Amino acid sequence: MQLGFLVDLHLCMGCKGCEIACKVENEVPLSTWRLRVKYVDVGTFPETKRTFTPLRCNHCENAPCERICPVSALHYLDNGIVNIDKERCIGCAGCVMACPYGAIYIDPQTQTADKCTYCAHRIASSMMPACVVACPVEANIFGDLDDAKSNISKYIQSNQSNVQVRKPEKGTNPHHYYVGGGNVSLNPLASHRVDGDSLFGKITTLPVGGHH
Amino acid sequence: MAAHEILAATNAVVTLDVAIPGIVWPWLVTVNMWAKSIGTGVIFMLFMLQRTHPNSVSNLRLPIAITAFVFINIFLLFTLADLHQPFRMWHIFFHPHWTSAITVGSFMASAFLGLLTLLVFLAWKKNDETYDKVLLWTAILAIPVTLYTAALMAQCTARELWQMPTESAQMILAATLSGSATMILLGGNKLSYEAKKSLGVVLGLSALMAFIIYMSEYVFGPMKAEEVAAVMEYIKGDGPYTVMFWLGQWMTYILPMLLILLSRSSKSESILKLAAILALVGLAIVKHVWLIIPQLLPMS
Numbered sequence: 001m002q003l004g005f006l007v008d009l010h011l012c013m014g015c016k017g018c019e020i021a022c023k024v025e026n027e028v029p030l031s032t033w034r035l036r037v038k039y040v041d042v043g044t045f046p047e048t049k050r051t052f053t054p055l056r057c058n059h060c061e062n063a064p065c066e067r068i069c070p071v072s073a074l075h076y077l078d079n080g081i082v083n084i085d086k087e088r089c090i091g092c093a094g095c096v097m098a099c100p101y102g103a104i105y106i107d108p109q110t111q112t113a114d115k116c117t118y119c120a121h122r123i124a125s126s127m128m129p130a131c132v133v134a135c136p137v138e139a140n141i142f143g144d145l146d147d148a149k150s151n152i153s154k155y156i157q158s159n160q161s162n163v164q165v166r167k168p169e170k171g172t173n174p175h176h177y178y179v180g181g182g183n184v185s186l187n188p189l190a191s192h193r194v195d196g197d198s199l200f201g202k203i204t205t206l207p208v209g210g211h212h
Numbered sequence: 213m214a215a216h217e218i219l220a221a222t223n224a225v226v227t228l229d230v231a232i233p234g235i236v237w238p239w240l241v242t243v244n245m246w247a248k249s250i251g252t253g254v255i256f257m258l259f260m261l262q263r264t265h266p267n268s269v270s271n272l273r274l275p276i277a278i279t280a281f282v283f284i285n286i287f288l289l290f291t292l293a294d295l296h297q298p299f300r301m302w303h304i305f306f307h308p309h310w311t312s313a314i315t316v317g318s319f320m321a322s323a324f325l326g327l328l329t330l331l332v333f334l335a336w337k338k339n340d341e342t343y344d345k346v347l348l349w350t351a352i353l354a355i356p357v358t359l360y361t362a363a364l365m366a367q368c369t370a371r372e373l374w375q376m377p378t379e380s381a382q383m384i385l386a387a388t389l390s391g392s393a394t395m396i397l398l399g400g401n402k403l404s405y406e407a408k409k410s411l412g413v414v415l416g417l418s419a420l421m422a423f424i425i426y427m428s429e430y431v432f433g434p435m436k437a438e439e440v441a442a443v444m445e446y447i448k449g450d451g452p453y454t455v456m457f458w459l460g461q462w463m464t465y466i467l468p469m470l471l472i473l474l475s476r477s478s479k480s481e482s483i484l485k486l487a488a489i490l491a492l493v494g495l496a497i498v499k500h501v502w503l504i505i506p507q508l509l510p511m512s
Contacts, residue, residue, distance in 0.1 A: 038226065038512070039228035039229065040224050042223065043223055044223050055512045064367065064368075064369035064370070068314065068367045068368070070303075070304050070308070070314035070318065071307045071309055088307060090300040090304065091298075093236045093294075093296065094312070094364070094368075097371065097507075098368045099511070100369050100370040100511060101511060102233065102370075105233060166512070183222075184222055184224045188510045188511060189439065191222070191225060192225045193225075193226040193229075194225075194226075198229065199228040200228065
């Protein structure tokens with residue numbers, strides 16, 4: 001079994017339902033995120049459009065975070081999930097530095113690394129990840145990549161020419177795919193970013209946690 | 213298509229997202245690298261002088277062993293302080309994951325500290341023969357100990373600026389530069405002028421080679437990778453680290469090189485010491501800038 005995620009960006013409407021469901025399900029502390037939806041506005045008025053991109057851990061086959069972790073706190077599960085053992089983590093933040101997708105953070109409450117686990121605890125109980133359940137348009141497609149009859153495998157088959165991963169040049173082999181993505185939505189360097197400001201007001205940056 | 217060309221073509225702007233994470237590896241890691249360079253560097257220099265100026269170093273066995281011991285302990289202390297869960301440090305030794313440069317480095321640094329402790333003991337007992345034998349193995353182990361941080365930085369897949377060939381060269385050069393500078397300052401009357409001149413040559417050449425590598429990356433790095441180009445913007449023009457970057461380059465490399473040439477022509481030990489002080493202080497600045505700037509880039 002090789003679990004994977006696919007997000008159809010044609011369907012995503014940026015409601016952030018997945019983001020909230022993840023926060024609630026995993027009790028993600030303030031100022032940190034396992035899953036987030038990024039808005040990027042493209043073009044010049046009146047020819048403009050807005051893209052929405054849900055971003056989470058890619059559960060890479062060749063995960064830099066797993067490789068750099070000195071105590072195997074980050075480890076592969078048999079179903080392909082890159083899981084984290086917070087009791088073992090020493091908080092060196094090597095994984096935060098190694099992840100090319102900015103998907104790992106230091107939990108300010110436990111002082112350990114944390115990230116999306118594809119809701120491994122729910123999967124163990126045969127439930128779908130919280131973000132999948134919450135999505136009103138079924139833009140999140142989750143399943144077994146090794147099973148040709150699974151929804152995700154069928155989706156990939158039917159959208160072969162339009163399936164992308166983030167930063168393929170890093171050689172991480174992500175198990176997280178996007179349909180309908182473009183350079184602007186998948187490449188963080190392809191858009192201007194004025195940190196501290198957002199659509200709805202100023203962003204308050206809380207400390208990363210610990211001694212900083 | 214380079215990032216700036218995409219930006220011009222699409223006029224894309226992030227309008228809603230979480231804040232970019234702050235600096236994850238802060239100044240504590242800078243001190244870690246700086247102290248490790250000195251701790252391993254003085255061992256390299258003692259080993260070199262033992263072969264080139266054996267009479268000069270007979271009185272330096274104990275002071276150098278103590279200096280290396282102190283700076284390696286500073287390195288380990290700051291490594292520990294940088295952990296968010298420092299009391300779980302023992303997990304590295306009981307749950308080691310050998311693909312990680314942190315694990316390999318921890319074991320090597322611990323063994324290195326053991327050898328330094330032995331050197332201090334042997335110097336205190338004035339057992340020079342055994343000391344010199346142990347020094348050989350300590351100098352050999354100092355090479356991977358000083359290099360492993362480069363391997364760690366290279367394992368940070370996200371940070372294109374930290375390439376393994378250049379970082380490993382910079383780590384060794386930082387050790388020879390800071391080791392020679394420390395020896396010049398510690399030598400006092402115990403080191404002959406000729407020995408200090410040799411250390412000055414090591415200091416000057418280390419500065420020259422490190423400076424060439426930094427300038428090569430500064431000029432040519434952006435032509436190879438868009439992430440490097442984006443990171444370099446932080447030290448070019450009005451970038452937030454431009455002043456600190458050039459201050460470090462002048463203090464660590466350019467001025468010491470000039471001062472060493474001046475000290476050789478004027479046979480002035482004072483100028484040599486000034487070069488050593490500038491190099492030691494500047495090295496911390498150079499290391500800090502190179503550590504911080506890749507962390508400013510948004511990863512997603």
